[in-house]
Amino acid sequence: MRTAPILGPTVHNYLTRYLSRKIVPTMMGFDPLLQCVHEVDAIAAFKLAIDRDVAGTFNIVGDGVLPLSTVIKLAGRIAVPIPHPLAEPLGGIAWIAQIAEAPPTFLKYLRFLCVADGQKAKTRMGFRPAYTTREALLDFTSAQRLRDVRLLQETTT
Amino acid sequence: MSAAKKKMSPKRVAKKSASHDASRDKTEEPTHSREAVSRAIADAVAAAPTMRTHSKPTAKRAHAPAVQMTTQESAQEAVRDAPPAIEPNVTIAADEPGGANEADEPDEESENGGTRPTADVADRIRELEQRLDRMIEKGARTHDREPRSVPPPPSSRALPVDGEPTAFDTARELLSTDFYLRKWGRLGMRNRSEEVDDFGFDPIYEKKVQPIFDFLYEKYFRVALEGIENVPSEGRCLLVANHSGTLPYDGVMIKVAVKREHPAKRDVRWLAEDFIFHFPFLGSMSNRIGAVRACQENAERLLRKDALVAVFPEGVKGIGKLFKERYKLQRFGRGGFIKLCLRTGTPIVPVAVIGAEEANPMIGRIEYLSKAVGVPYIPVTPTFPLLGPLGLLPAPTKWKIVFGEKIDFDGYGAEAAEDEILVGRLAERVRATIQGMLDRGVGERRSIFFG
Numbered sequence: 001m002r003t004a005p006i007l008g009p010t011v012h013n014y015l016t017r018y019l020s021r022k023i024v025p026t027m028m029g030f031d032p033l034l035q036c037v038h039e040v041d042a043i044a045a046f047k048l049a050i051d052r053d054v055a056g057t058f059n060i061v062g063d064g065v066l067p068l069s070t071v072i073k074l075a076g077r078i079a080v081p082i083p084h085p086l087a088e089p090l091g092g093i094a095w096i097a098q099i100a101e102a103p104p105t106f107l108k109y110l111r112f113l114c115v116a117d118g119q120k121a122k123t124r125m126g127f128r129p130a131y132t133t134r135e136a137l138l139d140f141t142s143a144q145r146l147r148d149v150r151l152l153q154e155t156t157t
Numbered sequence: 158m159s160a161a162k163k164k165m166s167p168k169r170v171a172k173k174s175a176s177h178d179a180s181r182d183k184t185e186e187p188t189h190s191r192e193a194v195s196r197a198i199a200d201a202v203a204a205a206p207t208m209r210t211h212s213k214p215t216a217k218r219a220h221a222p223a224v225q226m227t228t229q230e231s232a233q234e235a236v237r238d239a240p241p242a243i244e245p246n247v248t249i250a251a252d253e254p255g256g257a258n259e260a261d262e263p264d265e266e267s268e269n270g271g272t273r274p275t276a277d278v279a280d281r282i283r284e285l286e287q288r289l290d291r292m293i294e295k296g297a298r299t300h301d302r303e304p305r306s307v308p309p310p311p312s313s314r315a316l317p318v319d320g321e322p323t324a325f326d327t328a329r330e331l332l333s334t335d336f337y338l339r340k341w342g343r344l345g346m347r348n349r350s351e352e353v354d355d356f357g358f359d360p361i362y363e364k365k366v367q368p369i370f371d372f373l374y375e376k377y378f379r380v381a382l383e384g385i386e387n388v389p390s391e392g393r394c395l396l397v398a399n400h401s402g403t404l405p406y407d408g409v410m411i412k413v414a415v416k417r418e419h420p421a422k423r424d425v426r427w428l429a430e431d432f433i434f435h436f437p438f439l440g441s442m443s444n445r446i447g448a449v450r451a452c453q454e455n456a457e458r459l460l461r462k463d464a465l466v467a468v469f470p471e472g473v474k475g476i477g478k479l480f481k482e483r484y485k486l487q488r489f490g491r492g493g494f495i496k497l498c499l500r501t502g503t504p505i506v507p508v509a510v511i512g513a514e515e516a517n518p519m520i521g522r523i524e525y526l527s528k529a530v531g532v533p534y535i536p537v538t539p540t541f542p543l544l545g546p547l548g549l550l551p552a553p554t555k556w557k558i559v560f561g562e563k564i565d566f567d568g569y570g571a572e573a574a575e576d577e578i579l580v581g582r583l584a585e586r587v588r589a590t591i592q593g594m595l596d597r598g599v600g601e602r603r604s605i606f607f608g
Contacts, residue, residue: 029437031444033357065355067441073342076335084437112434113444115355117458134352145335 001049003060004116007136008039009143017101019075020144025110026068028081032113033065038131038139045127054125059116062133068110074134075141084111356426356455357444366446373406374413377553378512381608382418384560387506390421393460395498396467396560398508399486399591400475403517403536404549405429407510411467412447414558426459427467428452435531453493460501467508468494470584473533477522483514484595492584498566499574507561507587509594515605516551517541555608559594 005015015036018024037045037060045060072079082090091104121127131139146152330336350361374380388394398411408427415425428451434440449455451468459466469475470489478487498505521537540548564587566573573579602608 027437029439029441031357031441033353033355033444065353065357067349067353067357067359067445069345070349070351070353073345076338076342078338078341113357113450117454 001045001058001060002116003042003045004035004037004062004133006039006042007036007140009139011039011140014102014106016140016144019071019077019140020147022077024072024075024077024079025087026072026079026081027087027107027110028083030084030111031067031069032110033115034068034071034133035061035065035115036133036136037062037129038136041127041129041131041136044130045121045125048125048127052125056120056124058121058125058127059118060121060127061116061118062129062131062136063118064133065115066133066137071137074137075144353445356447356449356459357441358424358426358447359445362445363447366442370409370413371417374410374417377551378406378410378516378556379608380410380414380556380558382414382558382560384562385414385418387560387563388415388419388423388465389504389506389563390419390423391463393463393501393503394465394563395460395494395503395505396425396427396465396508397494397505397587397591398467398469398510399484399595400469400471401478401483401510402513402551403476403519403538403541404551405433405469405476406516406551407513408448408467408469409443409446410510410513410556411508411558415465423465425465425467428456428469430473432473432532453497456494456497457501460497460503470494470588477534477536478519479522480514480518480520483518484511484599486588486592486595489584489588492580495566495580495583495587496574499569499580500571502567502571504566505564505587507564507591507594509559509561509591509598510556511559511595511598511602512554512556512605512608515554517549518552552606554605555602557598557602557608559598561590561594564590 006013007015041062042060045058049058066074069079087107087110088104091100091107094100095103118127118129143152348362348365350359353359388396396411398407401407408429412425412427415423424447426447426449429443429448430451433443433448434450449459449466451472456466456468470493471487472490474487478485494505497503517536517538519536519538522534523537524534527534535542538548540550542548566583569579
């Protein structure tokens with residue numbers, strides 16, 4: 001099972017940490033397409049995989065794609081474009097200094113688009129995502145906004 | 158349903174029947190005429206689970222104290238006395254035992270003791286179910302109300318939901334950073350679609366940059382068209398074209414030509430080489446106007462969606478050929494586009510682009526530095542390294558795009574894609590067709606700049 005980045009109100013991963021800051025670094029002149037899957041859908045997919053007992057590799061993705069620029073705008077962040085020759089060393093330094101959320105290899109995802117075809121999971125596994133990429137993002141965003149103004153406290157650390 | 162897990166061993170059943178009796182008696186006393194009926198109902202309700210437990214092994218029943226056994230027995234007698242015809246007539250009767258059964262079903266499995274009578278449990282379950290229904294309904298309603306293409310929902314959250322916005326609200330709104338962030342976001346989105354397709358095609362952005370390409374098409378290259386009617390108005394189709402020009406404008410020009418001149422105004426998706434997507438701005442821009450990264454899977458997906466796809470089988474070899482090799486088609490890869498057509502049952506329309514070769518005549522290419530820059534070669538044109546980036550501007554040559562007769566591969570079938578010899582032969586045939594169209598077009602041309 002290969003899931004797209006999982007988004008949702010309670011998820012914590014590199015993508016949510018990336019989008020949780022006010023200022024988001026991007027690659028200048030690159031606008032990759034992002035695909036996400038909602039946490040509920042991801043769990044449903046894992047359960048389906050266990051129940052149906054199907055063999056093979058499946059892409060677990062939500063419907064639709066969003067360009068990174070749109071994602072950042074929907075999340076209400078400010079994109080800071082960094083020229084890509086600079087980004088790699090800067091990302092490395094930030095990673096070593098433990099400022100960055102992800103190692104510099106993650107920068108590849110900010111540069112090149114990576115869109116997976118979820119057709120096989122639909123036909124062979126019967127997986128139907130309830131949330132599109134956009135809805136998953138909006139769901140995450142609404143929770144993140146509450147977190148921003150400290151109306152929503154984390155229950156687990 | 159966790160409430161339903163409340164236990165009911167024979168002991169509990171007995172207790173419950175008692176409590177049922179009591180409650181029913183109390184509630185339904187006033188109506189004298191219905192007293193018999195209501196009593197029967199109550200008894201039936203009480204009996205339903207009781208009867209079931211009777212079929213259980215006696216070992217279980219042994220747990221129940223003798224006093225309660227008597228209650229059970231009496232309840233059973235009561236139900237035997239009650240006329241069976243009554244039950245369906247009374248709505249409560251039909252409803253109640255069902256509810257009780259439902260609640261009881263899982264109870265038989267679990268053994269840990271509960272504290273509530275089952276009637277209450279059933280009520281609670283029903284209440285919970287209703288609440289859940291209400292929640293789902295509400296959720297569905299709010300979900301429907303929110304259209305797909307709305308800007309971020311926070312805007313509706315920040316504004317006062319009901320009542321007139323007061324000056325205080327407005328002031329708070331204006332003073333929040335969130336407000337400006339949102340405005341900034343909307344500003345950035347003014348030229349972009351809310352939704353893009355799987356390959357990043359963005360209709361609003363395309364419309365915005367359209368004037369640039371219209372200018373190139375109309376004024377700069379003064380493209381002449383021939384045989385545009387050979388492009389089908391619907392259904393999948395593959396446009397196979399020669400690739401030329403140091404900078405590949407031909408994909409865009411074919412797209413603009415079909416969009417402008419074809420009666421169906423179809424959108425052409427063309428497959429572009431990988432290295433374009435390694436450039437900043439160029440890659441994301443061509444993505445938004447409809448270029449797709451060239452690979453078999455992408456092409457197949459597009460064709461299965463009945464798109465109009467343009468491919469350049471020569472690939473980088475085509476745009477990288479020197480000026481002296483102009484209008485000589487290079488080798489057509491390994492015939493991947495033919496395999497694609499055979500697999501998906503797609504007809505081919507051969508396309509010849511004449512005039513692009515002279516736009517940036519390449520007299521040499523430097524290959525040893527190109528890896529660092531991320532391009533397959535660095536072109537040397539009469540103007541390019543000499544005049545800097547300005548030298549990359551194409552010469553205003555007169556272009557002609559010829560669409561040839563449609564070639565169908567219906568007769569071969571999907572399994573023919575495995576036949577390498579056939580694929581090679583068909584690829585050679587398409588190549589010869591395009592070469593012929595090129596030769597004819599170049600022969601008819603009198604001037605490079607005026608056609």
